[in-house]
Amino acid sequence: MLAYRHAFHAGNHADVLKHLVLTRVLRYMGEKDKPYTLIDTHAGAGGYSVEGRYAQKNAEYGTGIAKLYDDVDELPAPLADYVQLVRDFNPDGQLRQYPGSPAIANFVLRDTDRLRAYELHPTDHRILASYLESRPNTQVSDRDGFAAIKAELPSPTRRAALLMDPPYEIKTDYAKVLTALREALERAPDTVVMVWYPQLQLLESTQLATRLKASADAAAKKGWLHVRLTVTQADERGFGMMGSGMFIANPPFTLHDELAECLPLLVERLGQYDGANYVLEQKAV
Structure with a gap:
């Protein structure tokens, strides 16, 4: 939806999980000399001021990246790498800007x-x-x-990664993500497809990971990985984002162990209640 502005949420716990995964995928793909393509379907503005009025409205970055920003030397290496990219986006050393996925990619x-x-x-x-x-x-x-996936895949570089993180403000985004995953894997079965989703008490949200797994089971050449980070509880009416997840079709074989190293610390640092937890599961082919 054109009303959505990610600046309200920049640097929150969901961005931490999403961009940690994105960084690890891109690092892995860059280990081979041959170029690859990254397709970002909902790219946003590239960067966001955490001092601006949008980010300051709920200050979501305060319970996200701010919990990690000053301790880069104490973090597991995969997490430290991501946090260092955020620090590189702030050359004066103070957390003033948060890089979106295109800025992470640019680095x-x-x-x-x-x-x-x-x-x-x-x-x-x-x-x-x-x-x-x-x-x-x-x-x-x-x-x-x-709609652009049909034109982008298969990529002329043959190696490709696809990131999809729509706002999910309208329920049809859930169906569109599922359709897009199927189309991407049909057109290029070895594409690394990354899907971010919010953890909500909403049927479409609770069912999405299961539906993505079923689609990847049928079409992904290298299996799938699913990670979810739960940091808080829904409100008394059952509303609010409790956490978020990432589903990766054709994940790097290194990704599971890298996330397993980071997730306990993310629960500790970003968790906002005693029941904070994570899920990490993989089906390798």
Whole structure:
């Protein structure tokens, strides 16, 4: 939806999980000399001020990245790598800006790697296009990222990663994500597909991971991995985001162990109640 602005949520616990996974996937793909393509279907503005009025409304970054930012030397290596990227986005050392997924990619991708970023919101698209205008092998589009999958896959680089993290403000996003996963794997069965989703007491949310697993079982050449981080409880009416999850089709074989090293600390640092927990499960092929 064009009303959605990620700036309200930048740097929260969901961003920490999403961008930790994204960083590990891109690091792994960069280990081979051959270039690859990253397709970001809901790219956002690229970066966000945590001092601005949007981020300050609920200060969600305070229970997310701020819990890790000053302790990079004490973190497990995969988590430290991600946090260091956030620190690199703040050259004066103070946490003032949070990098979105295109900025994470801008740090990690090589000049020979391709970036295809899609963002419908006109203001965020304009900011993102300006931020990435000097990056080689990059296209920023204001078209629908879901609809673009047919044009992007299979990629001319053959190796590709796809990130989908819609706002889920409308229930149809759940069905669109599922359809997009199936289409991506049908067109390029070895694509690394990353799907972020919110953990809500909503039928579509509670069923999504199971439905994604079933689709990946049928089409992903290298299996799947599912991780969920629960940090808080729903309110008395059953509303509110309790945590979030990432589903990865064709995950790097290193990803499970890297996340297993980081998740206990994330529960400890980001958990907001005694029942905070994580789920980490994988089906390898």
